[in-house]
């Protein structure tokens with residue numbers, strides 16, 4: 001039996017075929033949920049984000065164009081947008097999410113990932129470890145919590161330029177440790 | 191990294207994080223053609239941005255979540271049409287009763303407006319007192335929205351006036367809008383005579399859709415129609431930008 005591609009499933013979601021949405025859920029809920037947990041560190045909020053993401057897939061006329069990239073990246077973009085919208089509401093109230101324990105989220109069992117995915121994951125994690133606290137915090141705020149550079153400058157009471165240089169430096173560190181700079185690949189123990 | 195920098199080089203991070211205007215983005219794209227150092231960094235940084243989500247732990251999903259999500263989407267009687275519709279029936283009216291749906295919509299609401307109900311609703315939700323979210327909504331009137339700008343001819347949508355208990359809310363669903371960039375937002379205005387009342391702002395991503403729920407401060411306000419403008423930021427109390435959508439003027 002052939003496996004139905006993600007793009008085909010998404011097309012069937014458009015045609016309002018329920019099984020297609022359920023199949024996409026089964027394939028990707030872990031990704032969406034893990035993303036939400038990483039960003040919010042809260043089970044209830046993550047559940048709501050999952051609800052919003054799949055609701056969005058079902059009800060909106062979003063169309064996925066396989067020519068423009070992988071489904072998983074497209075879904076991550078949607079998830080990130082929804083998560084950021086969600087967090088922005090909260091940040092408006094709470095000013096800042098407490099980020100001190102953002103690594104405290106429990107790692108769960110690895111599922112059937114390909115070796116390549118594991119390698120890549122390993123690499124990005126190691127690269128992230130190379131950032132100092134301020135740099136890691138900055139990536140955390142921008143990528144995961146969706147703050148803008150100017151908002152962060154304001155929060156930190158720093159000039160925008162300082163924040164920008166920090167991000168620039170952080171990206172360069174990640175690049176070097178991801179082996180992108182000279183095209184080399186670092187050794188990775190699995 | 192000791193090469194001479196141009197002003198456009200500074201745009202890279204704004205473009206990467208999506209904090210730029212459409213013009214700045216195009217400006218930077220042009221700049222990439224002749225700035226070698228930016229081009230090199232840009233490709234790498236883009237790639238990093240794409241793999242960043244890999245820096246997350248895989249978390250086991252609660253087993254009951256699928257049932258919850260699906261039953262909120264597929265209520266037995268829920269209408270299987272597209273969410274936005276010009277007709278009186280609106281798919282939302284069929285899914286009102288779900289607490290999670292409310293909670294989810296609360297989130298959408300809060301994103302887009304200033305959220306004074308959030309505390310009560312959310313506190314109730316988190317403490318398990320979900321019944322506060324069960325107040326039924328009734329649809330009172332629909333206002334179909336039409337394009338007002340030749341720039342965005344495909345804009346259409348609907349503003350639904352609903353009541354919930356003592357309050358009245360607007361549910362605005364729009365399609366065919368250009369995505370917002372930078373600080374730009376779409377702002378909804380309630381028209382009454384010559385007055386224009388702010389009814390909140392929303393952003394639009396590449397799907398061209400916008401959804402906003404807004405609670406009317408004065409439930410008895412007279413409504414002549416609605417307009418939507420594209421604004422430079424979300425701080426305006428009067429329309430400043432171009433009108434992109436609105437209700438058809440009433441025949442006198």
Ligand SMILES: [Zn+2]
Pocket residue numbers: 196198199221225227228229
């Ligand atoms: Zn440059």
